[in-house]
Amino acid sequence: xxxxxxxxxxxxxxxxxxxxxxxxxxxxxxxxxxxxxxxxxxxxxxxxxxxxxxxxxxxxxxxxxxxxxxxxxxxxxxxxxxxxxxxxxxxxxxxxxxxxxxxxxxxxxxxxxxxxxxxxxxxxxxxxxxxxxxxxxxxxxxxxxxxxxxxxxxxxxxxxxxxxxxxxxxxxxxxxxxxxxxxxxxxxxxxxxxxxx
Numbered sequence: 476x477x478x479x480x481x482x483x484x485x486x487x488x489x490x491x492x493x494x495x496x497x498x499x500x501x502x503x504x505x506x507x508x509x510x511x512x513x514x515x516x517x518x519x520x521x522x523x524x525x526x527x528x529x530x531x532x533x534x535x536x537x538x539x540x541x542x543x544x545x546x547x548x549x550x551x552x553x554x555x556x557x558x559x560x561x562x563x564x565x566x567x568x569x570x571x572x573x574x575x576x577x578x579x580x581x582x583x584x585x586x587x588x589x590x591x592x593x594x595x596x597x598x599x600x601x602x603x604x605x606x607x608x609x610x611x612x613x614x615x616x617x618x619x620x621x622x623x624x625x626x627x628x629x630x631x632x633x634x635x636x637x638x639x640x641x642x643x644x645x646x647x648x649x650x651x652x653x654x655x656x657x658x659x660x661x662x663x664x665x666x667x668x669x670x671x672x
Contacts, residue, residue, distance in 0.1 A: 607647060
């Protein structure tokens, strides 16, 4: 059985200062509290950017969390106002499904959990780009602390046990992108800086 990749830092780098400026336009929007209350304590909320087409006119809760369903994924109108994030998404030469901004408040803790089947080995990949306060959180995957920094692109094996603890004073915001794995994406992950476990 091949070695499982639990986390990898890809070579892609974005302009984090420009991303942070763009993010300010969303601060007055209604973000959606994460629905899995048993999994975390403190503040953790979401701004959906892509959703299943059937949920385009539904409540933002459905737009944010209907991640295990099949269907066509589409951009929500808010994404048209975010050219820096759209440029990041255009880098991906594969099918993109859910895209969300995920905000973790100071002192929040996402407990150890698994997102079953969300890993390259199962044909899906989750990527994180920290935009704000990456250095203020302890992000653990399979028992390993990830040295994530703002503006970096990370593949995370969400099928593995992972947890996040916010130990700082500022909101941590990550752009989270779920993709279908094809040969191009697999090569990006395999050629990345892999975090050994």
